[in-house]
Amino acid sequence: MPAEIAKLKSLQELCLEDMHKWQDWIPCRVECEKFPCLRELSISNCPKLEKFSYHLPSLEKLSIYKCKHLVVSILSDLELQELKMVGCKEVEHGSLKVEKLIIKNCKELTSLCEDELMSLVTLEIEIKSCQSLVNIKLKSTLRTLTIKGCNALESLQFVMDERAVSSTSSLLMNEENLSYYIGNNNASLPEHLEISDCPSLKCVSTIVDLAVMLKRLDIEKCPKLTSLSSRDTLPTTLKVLRLVNCPKLESIVDKLNKDTLLEHLLIICCEKLRCLPRGLHKLCHLEEIDIEDCEKLEALPNNMHNLNFLQDLLICDCPSIVFFPKEGFPTNLRELRLSGANLCKQVFELGLHRLTSLTFLSIEDGIMDSFPKEEDGKTMLMLPTSLTTLEFRNFPNLLFLSWKFFQNLSALEQISISQCPKLEPLSKKCFPPSLQQLEIYDCPVLKQNCEKDKGIMWSKIVHIPSVIIY
Structure with missing residues (x-):
């Protein structure tokens, strides 16, 4: 670092980037006082920098990116709001106080356990792509924990901090080799638990059963998971x-x-x-x-x-x-989406007119060739007048859609008809004046008949502000 910068006592923000020959944080020959007012420090893409250790009493935010030979040594009395370390070699710290800790791409980091992090006072930790990380042991006073892309991780352990009431509210796990979770029976586990991309995980019962205050549970891409709770x-x-x-x-x-x-x-x-x-x-x-x-x-x-x-x-x-x-x-019900031949058929049999709050209806994968059915000139299916959006998708045999289907829909604003290859043009001007958008997709017969100034349906849809046909 240039000696002139090191002497700026009032400096509050410092960003150092692309210094490819820089090796020492502050050279030994430079005599200068610490940065007493520095609040934010960012060091990025300094590949030869090997050591960072300095007393920065006012520092709140520290970010280190792509310094592959850097060993970060942080003094014990440092209190941070946010600490980011991406692509550095190693992390050394004492009793660190930080609100948010982010560690990414630290390839030689193998453990965050026991004395290494037990003194860490933090609310939020994010650990990503630390390929050698095997073990993690943390206090249960976390609010948020995110772990992603740590393929070698085998165990995650929480222990109770007897000196403080747990404020844990969120736990996220995302790694390939995590197969079990170790929880202290006295630990207060998160309110938000998210587990993803854990191909070896078979059971989360230890976590779920202990998390008596759990409010949100998200589990995704766990191909061996068989159960959620032993109780x-x-x-x-x-x-x-x-x-x-x-x-x-x-x-x-x-x-x-x-x-x-x-x-x-x-x-x-x-x-x-x-x-x-x-x-x-x-x-x-x-x-x-x-x-x-x-x-x-x-x-x-x-x-x-x-x-x-x-x-x-x-x-x-x-x-x-x-x-x-x-x-x-x-x-x-306000929104109803159904697909499948059996369910679609029952929709028409049960009737929907009683759903007086329904505003959105989507029906997909039906097998009927026409609807609604009529008996003695009466329509057998009436839709609720509250509907504002109506969708029909993938009715391969549908030939006929009665204009009576849309009568009384005075609030209807959007209609989407897709993947109905045989659907013929409607015989009357059936769309209500309230309609603002008509979307037709993959309905070749209907598309041809809706061509501007040519199709027989053009006069029936020309009043609609937005017509999308593709």
Whole structure:
């Protein structure tokens, strides 16, 4: 570092970049006082810099990037808001106090355990792409922990800090070799737990069962995961449950306590999941159910109509669900998305006119050739007048769509019709005056008949402000 910079006593921010020949933080021959006012320091792309150790009493933010030979040595009395280390060789520290610690691409870092981090007072830690990191042992006073791309990581342990009440609120794990989690029975575990890309992980019961204050559980891309809880239940505090790409998960839990605060349930690509928890219909806070690509899921819970707070329901690509509960849909639904021949057929049989709050309806993968059906000149399916958006997708046999289907839809603003290759043009000017957008995709017959000034449907759609055909 140039001696002139080192003598700037009032300096508050310092950024040093692309100094390819720089080797010493401050050369020994330079006599200067410390930077008493320096608040932010960034060192980037200094490949020959080998040692950083200096007393910076006012420092709040320290960022070090791409200094591959650098050993970072931080003095014990340093208190930081944020510490970032990306692509450095090693980290040495004493009793460090920092609000946010970020460590990335430190290839020789093998352990963050016991005395190394037990003195660390921090709220948020992020560790990414430290390929040699094997063990992590931390206090349970964290608020957020993120671990990603640490392929050699084998164990993660939390211990209780007896001197402080745990403020842990979030834990995220993302690594290839993590196969088990070690938790102290007295430890207060996070409110937010996210686990992703853990191909060896088979069970998270130790975490879930201990996390009595868990509010959000996200598990994604865990191909060997088979169960969530050894007690066959989930914390009543849980508000969000999200399970994605867990192909061996056969069940969530047997039963949910009626006092569970669950608001959002999302299950995607869990091929072996056969059933949902009993008691789901008794949850008085449930607002959203999203279930997709669950091939073996056989049924939806009975009495779903009792879910008075349910606003969004999405059931797609679940071919084993043959019947929808005979009681029908919860009447307060705001959005409904369904796909599959069986479910689509039942939609028309059950009727939707009772869903007076429904604003969005999407129906996909039906097998009928026309709808709605008519008997004695009467339409057998009436849609709720509250609808503002209507979607039809992938009806390969659909030939006819009656103009009566759209009558009384005075609030309708958007219609999307896609992948209906045989659909013929509508016979009358059926679209309501309220319609603002019409989208037609992969419907060759309909597309031809909607050509500007040529197609027989052009006069029926010319009044619509936005027409998208492709």
